[in-house]
Amino acid sequence: MDDTLTPAVEESPEPDVRDTPPCPMRAPAAAPRRGWRRRGPAARVWLAPRRLRTALALARDPEGFFEYERRRRGLTFWLWLPGVDPTLVTGDPAGAREIFQCAVDVFDAPRGQPLEPVFGQHSIVLNSGDAHRRQRQLVMPAFRGERMAAFGDLMRQMTREALARMSPGQPFLGHALAQEITLHIIIRAIFGVTEPQAAREVETATVRFLQTYTPFLMLLPFTRNHVLSAGQWWRFVEARRRLDDLLERHINQRRADLVPAADILSQLIPVTDDEGRGLTNSELKDELRTMLVAGHDTTASSMAWALYFIHQRPELRERLLADLAALGPDPSPESLNKLPFLEAVCQEAIRLHPPIQLAVRQVKEPRTLRGHVVEPGENIAVSLRLLHTAPEVWERGEEFRPERFSGRTYAPWEFAPFGGGGRRCVGAAFGTFELRIVLGTLLARANLELQPQRPPRARLRGIIVGPDNRVPMRYLGPKT
Secondary structure (H helix, E strand, O other): OOOOOOOOOOOOOOOOHHHOOOOOOEOOOOOOOOOOOOOOHHHHOOOOHHHHHHHHHHHHOHHHHHHHHHHHHOOEEEEOOOOOOOEEEEOOHHHHHHHHOOOHHHEEOOOOOOOHHHHOOOOOOOOOHHHHHHHHHHHHHHHOHHHOHHHHHHHHHHHHHHHHOOOOOEEEEHHHHHHHHHHHHHHHHHHOOOOHHHHHHHHHHHHHHHHHOOHHHHHOHHHOOOOOOOOHHHHHHHHHHHHHHHHHHHHHHHHHOOOOOOOHHHHHOOOOOOOOOOOOHHHHHHHHHHHHHHOOHHHHHHHHHHHHHHHHOHHHHHHHHHHHHOOOOOOOHHHHHOOHHHHHHHHHHHHHOOOOOEEEEEEOOOEEEOOEEEOOOOEEEEEHHHHOOOOOOOOOOOOOOHHHHOOOOOOOOOOOEOEOHHHOOOOHHHHHHHHHHHHHHHHHHEEEEEOOOOOOOEEEEOOEEEEOOOOEEEEEEEOO
């Protein structure tokens, strides 16, 4: 991505399969031995007790699960989940480098994706090969760095309005406040909706859609029917239908506009590929659902963690507030974006508690990764939590220490909160910019305090990992 705003993660040029060196993941010296890891229906049996126990452990404590496996089996190990092909997980920076440096065509998107009911089969996240390249080519321009400046004032305005609705002394949940702000931002950034009633319709439908896709449905695919889910699957399907009806309406309205607006949907409609084909309504709906989820819930989770650590450590909070005070009572998005310590705090929150735990690919040909043979149809994955706490890179990696980002740039296979290589998240610049602007505006304009409670633990909330207690806080009033 081009990036005139210097995002929190140093951007690399968009990968081109033709210019990418050979994949460093070696083919095995001999033909891989066929055994119990054979792909196909037998390899994805959902009833195996081991797979069910793994799914439940991930739902209860995703970060603790990967830490336990690292202590027990090292940085690279096999993972079995219901309905998913065997997955070789690595938290080794050397292993992540091998995966991320491979050309995008070396891998496919994995089958049995837990996120497919949410994102849809046309989503850029779930496509492979030519379809993935085409989607990426069409979607990327709407998220290039130079376009982020157009959203800075919107992000600051939505934050101000959220604070204006609060009263001094009011208790609130940091995670809920972050979700409210980021949802308002993403709906206006994507759809350009300014009419309050229309915005509320999309917000209500989005929240309902996200709440009904529970960890139960995501990790146990056999429950995705009306009987075994005790009604959960029906509620989710109905919520998805209502959201899709709204998306269809907004897509058709934008297609009828003669002059494209500045919102992302308006930018996506006229773009065409090399053959002159644009995105269909079905493709647009899947991309918009992906953006609605990835564009607000992930950022909200990182913001909640940042609010917790900032107010849990007085010396860190005072240093950050001093930097913000130097910018004046109402700092601009440009000045917030250039504040080094604010950037370091945001990076550290994403590092320590990545909202997405795994970057997964499916292998097309036999490969060797960190001494393990991976057969065609099986998956490889980078555990971002393990990668971001690897002891050879991160000293005392389990601690929140923003200063580790001061004056140092980490390699894309050491710090990869948005994945890496040819499948890196296209919205990375938007997410990092939004996190800095909203968090900086909150701290510059409001006096907040953390409510006494036990430290939050990472839990799976829908499809995103966030703090289980949602970070209870109190609003003390505006800064004078």
